[in-house]
Structures are given as C-alpha cells and as structure tokens.
Amino acid sequence: MRYLITGGAGFIGSHLSEELLRRGHEVFVVDDLSTGSINNIRHLKTHDRFHYTVDSCSNVQLMAELVDGADVIYHLAAAVGVKLIVESPVRTIETNIRLTEIMLNHANKKKRPIFVASTSEVYGKSTDFPFREDGDLVMGATHKGRWSYACSKAIDEFLAIAYWKEKKLPTVVARLFNTVGPRQTGQYGMVVPNFVKQALSGQPITVFGDGKQSRCFSHVSDVVRALIGLMEKESSYGQVFNIGNNNEITIGDLARQVREMCGSKSEIVFIPYEKAYEEGFEDMPRRVPDLSKIGAAIGWKPTIALPQILRDVIDFYRREA
Numbered sequence: 001m002r003y004l005i006t007g008g009a010g011f012i013g014s015h016l017s018e019e020l021l022r023r024g025h026e027v028f029v030v031d032d033l034s035t036g037s038i039n040n041i042r043h044l045k046t047h048d049r050f051h052y053t054v055d056s057c058s059n060v061q062l063m064a065e066l067v068d069g070a071d072v073i074y075h076l077a078a079a080v081g082v083k084l085i086v087e088s089p090v091r092t093i094e095t096n097i098r099l100t101e102i103m104l105n106h107a108n109k110k111k112r113p114i115f116v117a118s119t120s121e122v123y124g125k126s127t128d129f130p131f132r133e134d135g136d137l138v139m140g141a142t143h144k145g146r147w148s149y150a151c152s153k154a155i156d157e158f159l160a161i162a163y164w165k166e167k168k169l170p171t172v173v174a175r176l177f178n179t180v181g182p183r184q185t186g187q188y189g190m191v192v193p194n195f196v197k198q199a200l201s202g203q204p205i206t207v208f209g210d211g212k213q214s215r216c217f218s219h220v221s222d223v224v225r226a227l228i229g230l231m232e233k234e235s236s237y238g239q240v241f242n243i244g245n246n247n248e249i250t251i252g253d254l255a256r257q258v259r260e261m262c263g264s265k266s267e268i269v270f271i272p273y274e275k276a277y278e279e280g281f282e283d284m285p286r287r288v289p290d291l292s293k294i295g296a297a298i299g300w301k302p303t304i305a306l307p308q309i310l311r312d313v314i315d316f317y318r319r320e321a
C-alpha cells in the first residue's frame, strides 16, 4: 500500500513512517519542517520505499498529485505544543483549520481514506472522567489562547465527520492523549522531554503550577500501532477514537521519577502558570482517556508502561548528548 503522511517528519509522523516501511509499505511524506525536523527522518532517506517532499500542505498542486498517488492518507501536519499555541495563536488556528480543509478536499476528489489527527485538548475543562468520545467538550473563554488549539482541532473533527456523512469520504479521527518517546522535542513545551533534558544536564526541573495536575502518557510505538490498526478497518470510518494510556501520574511525581531515573541532582522548582505561559493561563487538572471504544473496534490497548517510556526517552537524550 502507498501511504501519504502529512507532517511525516514530526515526532509521531516519523515513527509512523518507520513502522509502515517495516511492514513493507511505501511511504510518501510531506512536511514543511516548521516543527518537524529532517533529523527525524534522516535514517529513512536512503530507504527505497521512502519518499519525502519538504513543502507545505497548502501547496495545492503538490497535494493533488500526492493524494492521487496514495491509497491511504494520514493527516498529521498541525501546530502542536501548548507553548507554541500560546505564543503563536494565529499560526495555530490557520494551520490547523486550513490544512485540514485542503487535505479533506483533495482526499474527497479521489475518495481516498484519510485519518485526521485530533487531540485530547478538545475535552478542554471537562471533568467527566474518564473522557469518552461521545462526552461534552468544555472550552474556556476565547481570549485565552490555549483554547484556540482545542477549538481548531474540534473544527477539524466536525469537518472530517461532515465529509463522511455528506460525501461518504472515509475519514477517521483520533484524539491523541499525551504521547511520548524518542525524538520528541521539548521545544514546544512538552513535559517529558523537558524534564529529561533538565535532569540530564543538572538544570532545575521546572514544574508548572503546583505539580498536582496529572496526565497519562503513552509510548509513541503503541500510538502508531493504533493509528495503523484504525485505518485498516472500514468500520472505523466516520468515527472518533481516543488513543492513550489510562495510567495517571501527577506532574510533581513525574519530575521526581525522572530525576531518580536519570540519577540527577537537579532541584525541582515550581513555576506559576502565568510565568510559564501567560497571564490567566488555564491548565487541565486531569486528563484520562476511556479506551473502551478503540479496544472494541480494533482490539488495541497500550502495552508500554511509564518506566519503560521514560527509559526510552532518557536513552534517546543520552545518545543525543
């Protein structure tokens, strides 16, 4: 099969490319390298079934050609990372909505099945734990930049579902919860690579807020398996799925665990949200996925627990250093 991956030089896209190649498929990547990096796909460049183009999905002619040559599309290109979103809200909103419009439009012309990546951010401030795909989404006020990401991704979801309902375009949406693994950069705010880099370099480990907020982290290889499994089943079309892990840890405990596993003497410091992000920043105190839908649909569940996830990230950054 020929797979087109937008954002294929990103953290998740590069792992997806790798796994699809490993399974014998042909992979076409398009990435404008805005948050992705050529380093992520350097090891794939010599592979004879791997092809990449450095360009934006907003290059309509290029996308028409690439979509035409693909059997299945993964649309992963998006503005991601809370820091990036708070600092560049215009870029976030425009990238996330416009690129998805373009990709769905092209996919529809050729009726190619397309996966649209969404995010657990869309659950917003909901306290209806664990989050189910049919639960209400609870957003904050529009002058708080963070929510523009959630809303832009919610629009992507509406659009993907609308294409399925109205035009019978096979679309699949997945809400990715905190995904971690080698190659993820802390540049755009993600907590695990940041903590690991801080611990390994002896810098203070920066916990935002009081550290009592919790998250569930999943390994990118588990996530990639889910992405592939979902697109292999026609019963996924028109559906929204959570992909994540339901083992929770507070960010304070995460900082301690990372410090211990790195054998680090870094101090753990607590930084108020308004200093870390912006005045009035709202964080989610918890974020837990209900995984029963994807379990029933494709028999998927996460297999890699947090200690192994952290070991992989620590090993990656030790090698990088």
Ligand code: UDP
Pocket: 081, 082, 083, 178, 189, 190, 191, 192, 194, 195, 206, 207, 208, 209, 213, 215, 251, 283, 284
């Ligand atoms: N966080 C932190 N220190 C950092 C980066 C993030 O304490 O250097 C916190 C952040 O405020 C949030 C959690 O870690 O409560 C997860 O942040 P991340 O940006 O990785 O993902 P989110 O779940 O917010 O999308």
